[in-house]
Amino acid sequence: MIIDCHCDALLKMWLHKVDFIDDVVLDVNRQKWINSPVRVQCFAIYVPEHIPTESKFIIALEMIDLFIEKIIKPYSDIKWIKQKLDIEELKSYEKGAMLTLEGLDCIGNDLFKLRLLIRLGVKMIGMSWNTANLAVDGIGESRAAGLTDFGKKVIQLANQEKVWIDLAHISTQGFNDAIELANHVIVSHANSRKICDHARNLDDEQIKKIIEKNGLIGITFVKDFVVKKEKATIADLIYHIAHFIQxxxxDHIVFGSDFDGTDQFIEHLSAIDNYWSLQLTLHQRFSLKQCQKISYLNFLRHFPS
Structure with a gap:
């Protein structure tokens, strides 16, 4: 069993008007998913930067509609995950799909919009996507500011509603501010900056803070987050996992592939049905208990409740 904390299939489905069942443009489609060991897949709502501000919330709702109409409703063996029990009650032949939000641009300064998204099933709130929004700066914003008063209200709401705060893409100051306030912390897709010096990766101090906060780190398969050389292998990814364990x-590592969010992947790990190769290598390198923790137990144990 594997749980994957991040993919952008909804973005591709919205952009390219493709169907979920077997379209080859998708790294995560139904056919590939069924042929993979992944039991639960998180689907991110990410509204592209080029969308006009006044249209962003509508696009977010359109992606939720796609999730329901194209992923949940047509298939009796795909269940909508809204709580931990939904995962625990999955039958052996069933898959689980969960909604997440990547970036707060779509809500502007309207907290009621975030409340609505949570009521519609969002279980993970990404505070930023590289650039600034009204809650916090992203890692790509030169100002590098932390949480605004509105950003603090977002975290208060997340704590009340018992959903994750996702610190992928956030500024360093924003990370420090948010990890102090949030009850349930995750970095859904990032690796170790010590192993690969990428701005979106986590330095050792940030890793320590996540451990102290009892949060989660989603190992990502984006090549540039794994190595600085031209090609990345599964063996290169293992170095990141080993460093986190060291x-x-x-007890804080999960997977956050970022399938459909990039075209720069690790060799033999570019779609959800490639998880078999990673699973094999994991079991060769780590103990059974460690593999179970990374694959699904850590996610389940930290699920907000």
Whole structure:
């Protein structure tokens, strides 16, 4: 069993008007998913930067509609995950799909919009996507500011509603501010900056803070987050996992592939049905208990409740 905390299939489905069942443009489609060991897949709502501000919330709702109409409703063996029990009650032949939000641009300064998204099933709130929004700066914003008062209200709401705050893409100051306030912390897709010096990766101090906060780190398969050389292999990814474990994060690692969010992947790990190759390598390198923790147990144990 594997749980994957991040993919952008909804974005591709919205952009390209493709169907979920078997379209080859998707790294995560029904056919590939059924042929993979992934039991639960998180689907991110990411509204592209070029969308006019006044249209962003509508696009977010359109993506939720796609999730329901194209992923949930047509298939009796795909269940909508809204709570931990939904995962625990999955039958052996069933898959689980969960909604997440990547970036707060779509809500502007309207907290009621975020409340609505949570009521529609969003279980993970990404505070930013590289650039600034009204809650916090992203990692790509030169100002590098932390949480605004509105951003603090977002975290208060997340704590009340028992949903994750996702610190992928956030500024360093924003990370420090948010990790102090949030009850349920995750970085859905990032690796180790010590192993690969990428701005979106986590330095050792951030890793320690996530461990202290009892949060989660989603190992990502984006090549530039894994190595600086031309090609990345599964063996290169293992170095990141080993470093996290060495740092004491064995109980805090999950997967956050970022399938459909990039075209720069690790060799033999570019779609959801390639998870078999990663699973094999994991079991060769780590103990059974460690593999179970990374694959699904850590996610389940930290699920907000």
């Amino acid at each position: 740092m004491g994060a064995e």
